[in-house]
Amino acid sequence: MRAFRRSIDVTPGLGRSFVAMGDGLTAAISISRAAVGPPSFFRQVGAILWKDLAVELRTKDILSSMLVFGLIVLVIFNFAFELRGENLILVAPGVLWVAFVFAGILGLGRSMAQEKERSSMEGLLLCPVDRGAIFVAKMLGNLIFIVILEAITLPIFAAFFNLPVLTPGVGLIVVLGTLGFASVGTLFAAIAINTRAREVMLPILLFPIIVPVIIASVKATAFVLDGKPWAEIWPWVNLLIAFDVIFLAVCFVTFEYVIGE
Amino acid sequence: MSAVSGKGGVPTRKGDNLVNILGFVSFLLIAASMYMGLVFAPEEAVQGPAQRIFYVHLPQAVGSYIAFFLVFLGSIFYLWKGDVKWDVLARSSAEVGVLLTSLVLITGSIWAKPIWNTWWTWEPRLTFTLVLWMIYVAYLMLRWASEGKQGARYAAVLGIVGFFDVPIIFLSVFLWSKGLHPRPAGMDPGMLAALIVSIFAFLLLFTYILIQRWRWETSKEMVEEMKLKLGR
Amino acid sequence: MIGAQGFKGKSIQASLLAKSFGSIHALREVNLEVGAGEKVAIFGPNGSGKTTLIKVMATIMRPSSGRLHIAGMNPGENGHDVRRLIGVVSHNTYLYDDLAVEENLAFYGRMYGVENVKARITNGLRRVGLERRSRDRVRTLSRGMQQRLSIARATLHEPPILLLDEPDTGLDEAGQAQLWEMLTSGYADEPTVVMTTHNLKLGMSLCSRWTVLVDGEIVSEVAKENSSSESFQALYRRYAGAGT
Numbered sequence A: 001m002r003a004f005r006r007s008i009d010v011t012p013g014l015g016r017s018f019v020a021m022g023d024g025l026t027a028a029i030s031i032s033r034a035a036v037g038p039p040s041f042f043r044q045v046g047a048i049l050w051k052d053l054a055v056e057l058r059t060k061d062i063l064s065s066m067l068v069f070g071l072i073v074l075v076i077f078n079f080a081f082e083l084r085g086e087n088l089i090l091v092a093p094g095v096l097w098v099a100f101v102f103a104g105i106l107g108l109g110r111s112m113a114q115e116k117e118r119s120s121m122e123g124l125l126l127c128p129v130d131r132g133a134i135f136v137a138k139m140l141g142n143l144i145f146i147v148i149l150e151a152i153t154l155p156i157f158a159a160f161f162n163l164p165v166l167t168p169g170v171g172l173i174v175v176l177g178t179l180g181f182a183s184v185g186t187l188f189a190a191i192a193i194n195t196r197a198r199e200v201m202l203p204i205l206l207f208p209i210i211v212p213v214i215i216a217s218v219k220a221t222a223f224v225l226d227g228k229p230w231a232e233i234w235p236w237v238n239l240l241i242a243f244d245v246i247f248l249a250v251c252f253v254t255f256e257y258v259i260g261e
Numbered sequence B: 001m002s003a004v005s006g007k008g009g010v011p012t013r014k015g016d017n018l019v020n021i022l023g024f025v026s027f028l029l030i031a032a033s034m035y036m037g038l039v040f041a042p043e044e045a046v047q048g049p050a051q052r053i054f055y056v057h058l059p060q061a062v063g064s065y066i067a068f069f070l071v072f073l074g075s076i077f078y079l080w081k082g083d084v085k086w087d088v089l090a091r092s093s094a095e096v097g098v099l100l101t102s103l104v105l106i107t108g109s110i111w112a113k114p115i116w117n118t119w120w121t122w123e124p125r126l127t128f129t130l131v132l133w134m135i136y137v138a139y140l141m142l143r144w145a146s147e148g149k150q151g152a153r154y155a156a157v158l159g160i161v162g163f164f165d166v167p168i169i170f171l172s173v174f175l176w177s178k179g180l181h182p183r184p185a186g187m188d189p190g191m192l193a194a195l196i197v198s199i200f201a202f203l204l205l206f207t208y209i210l211i212q213r214w215r216w217e218t219s220k221e222m223v224e225e226m227k228l229k230l231g232r
Numbered sequence C: 001m002i003g004a005q006g007f008k009g010k011s012i013q014a015s016l017l018a019k020s021f022g023s024i025h026a027l028r029e030v031n032l033e034v035g036a037g038e039k040v041a042i043f044g045p046n047g048s049g050k051t052t053l054i055k056v057m058a059t060i061m062r063p064s065s066g067r068l069h070i071a072g073m074n075p076g077e078n079g080h081d082v083r084r085l086i087g088v089v090s091h092n093t094y095l096y097d098d099l100a101v102e103e104n105l106a107f108y109g110r111m112y113g114v115e116n117v118k119a120r121i122t123n124g125l126r127r128v129g130l131e132r133r134s135r136d137r138v139r140t141l142s143r144g145m146q147q148r149l150s151i152a153r154a155t156l157h158e159p160p161i162l163l164l165d166e167p168d169t170g171l172d173e174a175g176q177a178q179l180w181e182m183l184t185s186g187y188a189d190e191p192t193v194v195m196t197t198h199n200l201k202l203g204m205s206l207c208s209r210w211t212v213l214v215d216g217e218i219v220s221e222v223a224k225e226n227s228s229s230e231s232f233q234a235l236y237r238r239y240a241g242a243g244t
């Protein structure tokens, strides 16, 4: 019976009425007029996501800090590496991704800190919501913020270094790379926020795990810029896809263990 | 319900004796493998005496992979069953694993110096080991930075995520740079014997260390439990 | 039918509940049974574990050991069904500063799958006296107004069990007097209530059972009809003095 209920728990929105055969719940439903039937998984994801986007739209807290930081990274790297002429095409993809990842980590940390500051994560945990839905919503929010950051940074990068990065190929790689980065990042941000030295914990946890994402994204971007045939680029894109699929699943499943005390 | 079961983990006299015997045997075997590796095995034609470090290097690498797999198992079972003994297994294995990867990196550099004329090179297997080392150092840092059952859950999640990452890191690092790691081509029977003895010896030694660590951590958990029962 | 009559058994059954944070033992072996419709007050000095107990019962904190049943269900297995029955008001308001008053309620309404959200929001805001401020951002409200809004938030889905952790935080005299009114006026039947407060008078007047929590243990439990408020206050002072 226990296993049966658990299995229902992971398929949100489906078959919950079966559980209603349990004695406690029949009573529970008869007494609660206000809450009729559980809202679906996706409606709850939508509600949380809408809330995050609305708050960000008003404060621009996360986006502005990420954007400024990303630009600073680009400029600093320009001085550090003499980004001109010969070595440009070799170094530029790395610079681009370092800017994305550093700024992204900043955003991941901020968005989780917002939930923590006024204990609003506890408010979410009070709700009858799948922990997986909270993960999906948070992850999508982070993904959207980081992709917006990237969409603004890319043209600036193209102008700064006179590189043709505004192509569908680069766009695909950016989105795939960011998806993997954002899913693991969302999970780890939820962990780091409750540890000592939380600011440094997030990069320490995240960087080693996303090494494959960084390698694959940088390589694939470099190959695209270099005009290499797609046959050479595909292995990297496939690697990104594999990472995304595996870690979306792993993070979705494990998220419930990292929230709440 | 209680955190530490009355069985398995409790150090007993009888258990002590068995573990001591294991420790003694592994000590003897290590001595034997030293002899086999340094004296008995013939010298390798191309690399000369430097190749002999291989007899400790490889067992360490094998041991670290096993240790990280145990971290994974311990983590999964801890999240699933919630029994502290799984967490103890995971955290003990992580420590042993980090120790071993550190040794792998060090012996690898020592070997690389005469052969490749450099302490470090971004060769795929070295790079892979380094990333692995970083993940599990982060694991230990996370344990330090968080407390109680929450810390144990966090660590378990990292133990699972890290393990799923291993094959992807391996693949990406190998695609990233072509390897120049020595391949065991046509090994002399003497070398093979020395290798097998040393792998066996080191694995016994690691098991011994792991068990000792595990018993120590379990005792610590028991003391905590007793403190709680006594009310302070 | 609203209210707790629906269950045959207890609304809350906690036995040997314990919670520790590393080496800090916030709760040790708490036993508490609350029947349907019953009102229980928990008093205790700072750091005695009141908030921890409320959070464990609200299923946002996992107990380290012990058993907890809410309306006969185990929160570990039927988390959703349990959470739907619970409303929590605490010193944290669980509101979003940058969303408007009604947007906050709309958000929680969606999370709980509340029907007729519009009407219920209007009702709730009227109950707590905030109908004029529905378009304002929470950031612009005073602390007491935020607490009022938090009450509307917690009762939006009409939960039969209310867990209140210092619900009087920031409320003015009138607000404290109306606290009960704001919380339960929407109910046809009395909800089950467990509340903590440092305001002994308020807690004693609202609840029919008074308990004292010291150092993570319930050291005393008194029924209203068996005690006078003076003797309970004296009793509480003895415990609270010894507890810290």
Ligand SMILES: Nc1ncnc2c1ncn2[C@@H]1O[C@H](COP(=O)(O)OP(=O)(O)OP(=O)(O)O)[C@@H](O)[C@H]1O
Binding pocket: A261, C021, C024, C025, C026, C044, C045, C046, C047, C048, C049, C050, C051, C052, C053
């Ligand atoms: N997240 C936490 N991490 C570590 N310790 C905690 C945590 N939350 C509470 N504690 C500890 O648990 C004990 C009980 O705290 P709790 O907040 O439950 O007390 P309280 O009775 O609500 O106090 P107050 O009257 O001040 O609100 C305290 O010793 C506190 O330090």
Ligand SMILES: [Mg+2]
Binding pocket: C050, C051, C052, C165
């Ligand atoms: Mg409190």
